[in-house]
Amino acid sequence: MSNHVETKAHGKGHKPGSRNSITALKSEQTNSNQPKDKRLGSKKPISLVVNETKTNIPKTQPKAKLVNENKAPDQTEKWTLELDQLEQDEKLADLLSRFDDGETLNANEMAELNKKTDRHAWLLEKLGLAEEELSEEDALLAEFENAKLDKGDFE
Structure with a gap:
């Protein structure tokens, strides 16, 4: 057997004390080759005191849309006529009484009934004729709020 002792191979790796000089060389290279990162800082001054917020007012104001005043009465007249026709519809009255x-x-009759009653409710709402029905609890609460409370009522 040989008395050969394994040692570090010569010529591989860096020379002693080179770690400090390598980082210095790298920092010099990065500064010269690459442009500076623009995100690092801004030269724009910022205010340290809160000022009033500025509202962006457009230079040109949008023009107001002209509403045709004659159109609204015509629409309400159409709605009232349609409501009268629905209320006088014999087929709808027959379907409602049967229901x-x-x-x-059958499915066709039910679909027609639903369609016409929905339209009737929509027309009442648009014309302002719809009466909102109160639930039982709401009706009792409204009755209680409107009632006059006298001392003699509780005896």
């Missing part, structure tokens, strides 16, 4: 009596309606 209220508990008869089963």
